[in-house]
Amino acid sequence: MDSKGLKGSRGIIAVIALMIIFVGVSTSLLQLNGNVARGISPEYNELAPYEAPNNLASWVYDYRGFDTLIETGVIYVGALVSVLAIGRGIVRVKGVEGDAPVAPSSMEFNVSTLNVILKYFGVPVIILLVAYALLVLTGAATSGGGGFQCGVIFSSAYLLGMIFYGRKNPLNLSKKFLIAIGGVGWSIYALLGLPGYLTTGYWQYNVGADLWTSGVIPGVDGMAAVVPDILRQLFGDPFRLLLVMSDGTYASTAGIVPLINIGEAFNVIGAICLIFLVFVYGWNDEEEKSR
């Protein structure tokens, strides 16, 4: 790649172009000031107390739950592709010798210079971080946090172990475990749509909270199916909470949202830890086979 591309007269033209873009975009953003429409959001907010106390969780994992399924897929695919770049799953055509695959080498570690105190405190910190990740996960429906945050915190614990102890990471996650947990996580999320699909025909209908067929909200026409009680209890009751709010007390349940969060957490743990693992330790198919 030659860096001459943006020098000289081309550079000046580019700067002018950037200025035009900047002026155009910023003037239009200024126009937006005071003109923002509320649109659909008041409706969402009205429904929120019947579901998760954490309004954000019900937005992200219920109303827009299918969006988040694909968004989670971005992380999964990101891991798949990053690991592919390192060498997992490079394919060759039978009988055709193309160029040899580009083989990256793993990182060299030098952990001997590390402070003794850091080494001593490494394991407790990792354990506490993992516990914190699980706390964030369990609080998904009631407080800030959720599956994605849990995964990120967990993987930071894993990265910490890598930095402190090199190849002897106390949090010893094997490649197979990570790939499996990532895949299982995404499929838990995907399959949690199934109960709603089978009973009401709507994918990812929240059978636990069951806002629309249980008569919590009056005046809905067109929904033919009613969620059977057993499903409602199975997915709803373990997460039923009493919300004492200024305008009354609501018995609300987040239904499948906390379960989705567990799937999401697994997925993120698998994906991000796998990226860390492969970028630091490298990937070697032969080594994997001998395990």
Place this chain on the structure above:
Amino acid sequence: MNESISNLWSIPLFIIIPILTAIALNIMYNRKKAISVTAVASSFALVVISALSPFGFHWFTGHPAVLPTGGYTYRADLLGWRLSLEYYYGPLQQIAIFLASLLLLFVVMISIKSLKKNIGPYISLLFLTFMSSAIVIMVNDFYHMWIGVEIGSLIVAGVVLASGEAVSQKAALKYTFFSALSGAGLAIALALILGVTGYSNISDAIKAMPLSNGSLASILYVAFGFTVLSWVYAGGLAPIHPLKADVYGASFPHATVLLQAQSKLMLVAIGLLLLRVFGTLPFAKEVMLSISVLTMMLGVVMAMLQTDFRWTLAYLIVSHSGLVTLGISLGTVQGIIGGLFQAINDVVYMSVLLLACEGVYYFGRGTSIKSVSGIAKRAPWLAIAAILGAFAASGVPPFNGFQSEIILIQASLNYGMPELAIVVLMVSVTTFIALFKGIYNIFLRPDDALNNNEKTGTPVPKILYACLAALIFITVLFGVYPQLAINFLTEAALKVVYIPWVP
């Protein structure tokens, strides 16, 4: 054709089946038998579902629409604000997804046959490619379309990377670099439209668009600009076409079949979105038209210069994307029909050419016109397929390319722009020259190495011939009975023009 259904059974399956298959294949990794059974079965299931499914909507998570008079409804044909994410499966979607799943089935079978070891992640990426194109063509929601484009570009990078060569790594890196730019652009466009209207559902946003408020028009213009940026990126239009051509050229030809299908569907989906949302703004169609014309010409000229058949095809795909967008950006019913029909035909005949190129690749000497020649003697059927594909691509009757190009030419004449018709003609003629330059050198030119009975490479698998035969059958079928496809597309085009709130 009951379109008041808001819980059509087939729509979630188009997304969930590929996801679950991809996860399973990725975990299987190396177990070839299990992989081939799972992959073929689930892609076959997708073909069947897309053929059998009726039309309708699906409101994911099952939240109803809010009636303007208060209260809620589950009927999709009533006017209301959608609370949940909306997908639509209509005639256009049916024909597009049916073709995409058929191609997926072919590509999966070919890649299982021809690739060795560790094919799990690769085939799972092929399934995800299908998934992203299904999302983009069905979705009726800005935010979700953004995610579809985003995950689609990531998957493209993965498919390209899987061939593991330095050139493909470079192509993938460059492509993902721009995905950051255009993904962010589309996100800004989404934020602006969301800010102006408050609805992320496209139909609702169009209904709520404050067109009367002149000061907000500039916001819409900026949103339009950013959406065009992502359109250009996802479809590989000029000026990003060199990157997209690199992507097509650097991946295995059979993977390019799916990649080009995906990008054609993205072009159609985002193009229709642009038309529906911004079509009434002055200059919008003109901007889209000029991009299409530039893409057509630059692509076809670059295709002339290539010496590698893969790269020739790559630039031709880019150039023919311009034909698709030309029809869409005309904005008339006839133009849209032409554009959509061109997209479908393009996917089919380019697949024929790409699979023929894949056959050449198996002879083990690459696909450059300098290094390989005389294939016709060793694989006559491959040569015939390539020649038929070239006829279809350059618009020779009785193949399908002819039918859609004639519609496009008529549409541009009716629009009052005979110049566009000339450009279309030039593109199809030059396509012919560029293709036959490659085909002559690779298939027909006599070869010295052949006389020495030199045996390299691997025999072309039978399944490749079967797929080629099926695809050529489709090209002839659409060429002889274009009404088969046009009946489907007319309904979609009419809706875009006259009833903008239905995709």
Place this chain on the structure above:
Amino acid sequence: MIELQLFPALAGEVTTIVIALVLGILFGTRFQGGMSKRMVGMVFGLSIIAAILFEAPIFTWSLIAGFINEDFSISLAFIAATVGIFIGMLFRGGHE
């Protein structure tokens, strides 16, 4: 509110603790390397301090979930997760 504090009629406040324990065991089996008793005690002590800092989730009204009064509550899910990890480390099969 008194009866709710003593009898968690609403299971939602207990479920989180169970989930934390189970997942703790799952990830605990992935830890390798031994830990002395003093270390275990220290980690446990630290986790109790952390639990007091994090407090019980809002909208939690039962003693079992860690709610003691308006100003003071402990996050039992955090302690459950730590305990789960320790239990998992005891199982730890084949990951030395």
Place this chain on the structure above:
Amino acid sequence: MGSIDSLYDKVKRFVTEFTSGKSTSSAMTGYMTGELQIVVFMMILASFFRIFSIPLGMVILAAVVGAIFIFGPMIKTIEDENSSDLNRVLFWVMIYFAVIIAVTLWG
């Protein structure tokens, strides 16, 4: 007054400018066809200006024909500008975007 010989020289020089390095006949065909395509295409583009006013279109068409003769083979420039070099693509994307914004906002 040029002799036939010098005209041949001119043509030969013009033709050899198309490609750099070793050129085969098939590559040469490609470049020359590409050049012709570009010439025709630019003339078509120029004629688009008839939409605004027909005299303007004629003037621009004449200007383009002149430019084609002066700037000689353009196919090399086109090929260079079409490289997949990141900076070059980024440059053109910026130009495009600026043009779109400028045309739609203030056009």
